[in-house]
Amino acid sequence: MKLLRYGDKGAEKPGLLDADQHIRDLSGVITDIAGVALAPESLARLAGLDPHSLPRVPGNPRIGPCVGNIGKFVCIGLNYADHAAEAGMPVPAEPIIFNKWTSAICGPNDNVEIPRGSRKTDWEVELGVVIGKGGRYIDEANAMDHVAGYCVINDVSEREWQLERGGTWDKGKGFDTFGPIGPWLVTRDEIADPHALDMWLEVDGHRYQDGNxxxxxxxxxxLIAYLSRCMSLQPGDVISTGTPPGVGMGIKPSPVFLRAGQTMRLGIQGLGEQRQITVQAD
Incomplete structure (x- = not known):
């Protein structure tokens, strides 16, 4: 099942993508793709619906972030060995955790703003994991039972603010529009193995990231077991699991960073694609 949110920013409605790639309106069934609507029993009820019994949404509406009212947007750094090498950093012994502010969240095809004065805005395609069943001190053996589904995330990053402005990665990760999420939340049953998904990212047609x-x-x-020792996980929380090599910061001999007027395209096998145009922040 592919769940989504469509409509104007701040007024998105819940939807479902049918087998013919048409959006079906879920407003008569749930209020949003958020919180308890992502619990296992709710997802089971949605899966039992006949998509053709739902109103078809006309036209091509804007696609919003695929999860609404996100409580926590937790990210994992340096979670691919080859990306750690290109960044010149050791492979971590434990997960590196940072956060994106929820004000960074935007739709998968919304514009991405280059912050005022930025010289080092970068890209990162990542697999997003959406929590459906909350908990604390979760065992690894049961951890996947807590997953509602998966999505594409672009962990846009301003490297100067991340690495050169007094520490704390959160500063460089949380600018407005630095968290495109979606287009779909693909439920766990549709992805046979989330640890065998191709992922890629292009800027102006040039493929920089090509990983798995x-x-x-x-x-x-x-990650779920580890994070649940640090915090309670709740339905609708989003975990961004790290990026493969090919980020602009790691390009040799000279790093490449984003500027206004460029186009990013990125995707993950089975989870859809994103497309963003970079613009200068007002």
Whole structure:
């Protein structure tokens, strides 16, 4: 099942993508793709619906972030060994955790703003994991039962603010529009193995990232168990699991960073694609 949110920013409605790639309106069934609507029993009820019994949404509406009212947007750094090498950093012994502010969240095809004065805005295609069943001190053996589904995330990053402005990665990761999520939340049953998904990112048609989730250092079940020791996980929380090599910061001999007027395209096998145009922040 592919769940989505469509409509104007701040007024998105819940939807479902049918087998013919048409959007079906879920407003008569749930209020949003958020919180308890992502719990296992709710997803089972949605899966039992006949998509053709739902109103078809006309035209081509804007696609919003595929999860609404996100409580926590937790990210994992340096979770691919080859990305750690290109960044010149050691492979971490434990997951590196940072956060994106929820004000960074935007739709998968919304414009991405280059912050005022930025010289080092970068890209990162990542697998997003959406929590459906909350908990604390979750065992690895049961961790995947807590997953509602998966999505594409672009972990846009301003490297100067991340690495050169007094520490704390959160500063460089949380600018407005730095968290495109979607287009779909693909439920767990549709992805046979989330640790074998091709992923890629292009800027102006040039492919910079071309990886696969099989090279994750910490697998999804490990991340969920680890994070649940630091915080309670709740339905609708989003975990961004790290990026493969090919980020602009790591390009040799000279790094390449984003500027206004460029186009990013990125995707993950089975989870859809994003497309963003970069614009200068007002």
């Amino acid at each position: 989730t099989r090279t994750l250092i910490f697998r999804i079940e490990q």
